[in-house]
Amino acid sequence: MDYDVLILGGGIIGCAAAYELSKYNLNIAVIEKDYDIADDISLVNTAIVFDGSETKDDLMSKLEHIGNSMLFDITKKFNVPFKRVGSLKIVQDEEGVKILEDMYNRAKKRGIENIYLIDDKAVYDIEPHLKINVKKALYSGNTAVICPYDLAIAYAEVAFDNGVIFRLEEIVQDIQKITKGFKVTTNKNKFTCRVVINTIPGDNYTIDLSRSTIKNDHNRIQYLLLDEKFKCRLSNVVMKVKGEDNLINQVPTLSGGTLIGINTNKSLGFKELLEEASNLIPEVTKDDVNSIFYDNYSKDLMFIDDSNSTKGYIKVTGKHYAEITIAPSLGKMLCETVVSNLSSTLKKNFIDKRRDFYRFRDMTKEQRNEAISLDKRYGKIICLCNKVSEGEIVDAIRRPLGARTVEGVKRRTGATFGNCHGAYCISKIIDILAREMDKKPTEIVGDSKNSKVLASRIKEFNDM
Numbered sequence: 001m002d003y004d005v006l007i008l009g010g011g012i013i014g015c016a017a018a019y020e021l022s023k024y025n026l027n028i029a030v031i032e033k034d035y036d037i038a039d040d041i042s043l044v045n046t047a048i049v050f051d052g053s054e055t056k057d058d059l060m061s062k063l064e065h066i067g068n069s070m071l072f073d074i075t076k077k078f079n080v081p082f083k084r085v086g087s088l089k090i091v092q093d094e095e096g097v098k099i100l101e102d103m104y105n106r107a108k109k110r111g112i113e114n115i116y117l118i119d120d121k122a123v124y125d126i127e128p129h130l131k132i133n134v135k136k137a138l139y140s141g142n143t144a145v146i147c148p149y150d151l152a153i154a155y156a157e158v159a160f161d162n163g164v165i166f167r168l169e170e171i172v173q174d175i176q177k178i179t180k181g182f183k184v185t186t187n188k189n190k191f192t193c194r195v196v197i198n199t200i201p202g203d204n205y206t207i208d209l210s211r212s213t214i215k216n217d218h219n220r221i222q223y224l225l226l227d228e229k230f231k232c233r234l235s236n237v238v239m240k241v242k243g244e245d246n247l248i249n250q251v252p253t254l255s256g257g258t259l260i261g262i263n264t265n266k267s268l269g270f271k272e273l274l275e276e277a278s279n280l281i282p283e284v285t286k287d288d289v290n291s292i293f294y295d296n297y298s299k300d301l302m303f304i305d306d307s308n309s310t311k312g313y314i315k316v317t318g319k320h321y322a323e324i325t326i327a328p329s330l331g332k333m334l335c336e337t338v339v340s341n342l343s344s345t346l347k348k349n350f351i352d353k354r355r356d357f358y359r360f361r362d363m364t365k366e367q368r369n370e371a372i373s374l375d376k377r378y379g380k381i382i383c384l385c386n387k388v389s390e391g392e393i394v395d396a397i398r399r400p401l402g403a404r405t406v407e408g409v410k411r412r413t414g415a416t417f418g419n420c421h422g423a424y425c426i427s428k429i430i431d432i433l434a435r436e437m438d439k440k441p442t443e444i445v446g447d448s449k450n451s452k453v454l455a456s457r458i459k460e461f462n463d464m
């Protein structure tokens, strides 16, 4: 057999499973079609860590609740930005109160602590900047915010340092059962393995033909990212609830900004989005908005099919709004299933540590001077908005599973996420990538094979 375990898909779930399994004496590979791992994570540096109180599904609730508490330790260990900010689900009518009461009773029955049903006065005590009418709210002290791709990258880096092979730019085309395991066919290779963990959402292969498919029901969510200078920022995650859905969310981002998410099936223009946002935060004006974007939001359940696990095929299908939250618990659950089936033993030399790195913007003056004395590239700021130094960008490229694209550098360092959206630094990032990878600047790509950033050289600039 080529591998003991093949993990298909290098998203957050695949990377979490790879990390957990890398603790054991197993020969493991992750197959990912993109240039980089976790490339599908929504492009916002802040995701909500749910606590399992909002979902009606008991398994998802359990995975969220365990994931929430695991993330506290994991983020500390791997130096991933994480903050427990709390959340308020607010309602404005009696129908809403009934929904919150059901949610509260469900949470209590599930043993979720630190959840309170509160009246309007208590809401304004917790969130003095909230200016809209509130009838009742469900407060959770468990809700947190996290940098999602930093978590995925940390999982992958530690798995890589413990021997997991990452096969990037390789597309899974088929999975077949063979006598003592499986054959996985990609666009480049054919591999045999004892166990397959398939985290590719939606696709069906020869092995899946007799299985039912899960239908993904997408809602559109449109975002307004407000400037860090916006004064009426709410410090909790605040969700305005109508029926079973969150109509509008405001999330305090880890970099000090404010993200407003508007759930809608329509494509709204800027003016309409501002009007919707003002239903939660009346003070917001067009001058506060830094950027606008949209994504597809999945309400559906994940479908975790381990019915064939004794024969070695585990399939995780579907998309879910809380996949970042459940990644640690689901990764552990997948690992336990595999380990018990293969009777694997723990590695004696497992290194549960991410290689050190500097985050210049979070350092004191003394720490910065020390870093610069070791490598003067830490003294050269490339992204002025987010204070990202050349040293950090070089490290992001040279690390295990390092960045090879502009997008990879952005996600790993936070460069270009500031007010100028990369107008100042993007050409410098391209130059550094080209120098480090021994390529021409015109060969550097945004995030995939055909996404060149520079079309061609301009004749006049011969030494570009």
Ligand SMILES: Cc1cc2nc3c(=O)[nH]c(=O)nc-3n(C[C@H](O)[C@H](O)[C@H](O)COP(=O)(O)OP(=O)(O)OC[C@H]3O[C@@H](n4cnc5c(N)ncnc54)[C@H](O)[C@@H]3O)c2cc1C
Binding pocket: 008, 009, 010, 011, 012, 013, 014, 031, 032, 033, 034, 037, 038, 039, 040, 041, 042, 046, 047, 048, 049, 050, 148, 170, 171, 172, 173, 199, 200, 201, 203, 221, 295, 296, 297, 298, 319, 320, 321, 322, 323, 324, 325, 326
């Ligand atoms: C708008 C939005 C907001 C969200 N907010 C939150 C939040 O606040 N909190 C939270 O907990 N979660 C949130 N999520 C969920 C979360 O970000 C994503 O759902 C999650 O990153 C998906 O992880 P995954 O690993 O399961 O799937 P994916 O990231 O989809 O992983 C699957 C991987 O498989 C690869 N792949 C696909 N086909 C093939 C193939 N044929 N061969 C090889 N590889 C293949 C893909 O490239 C991908 O990397 C949000 C999602 C969205 C869209």
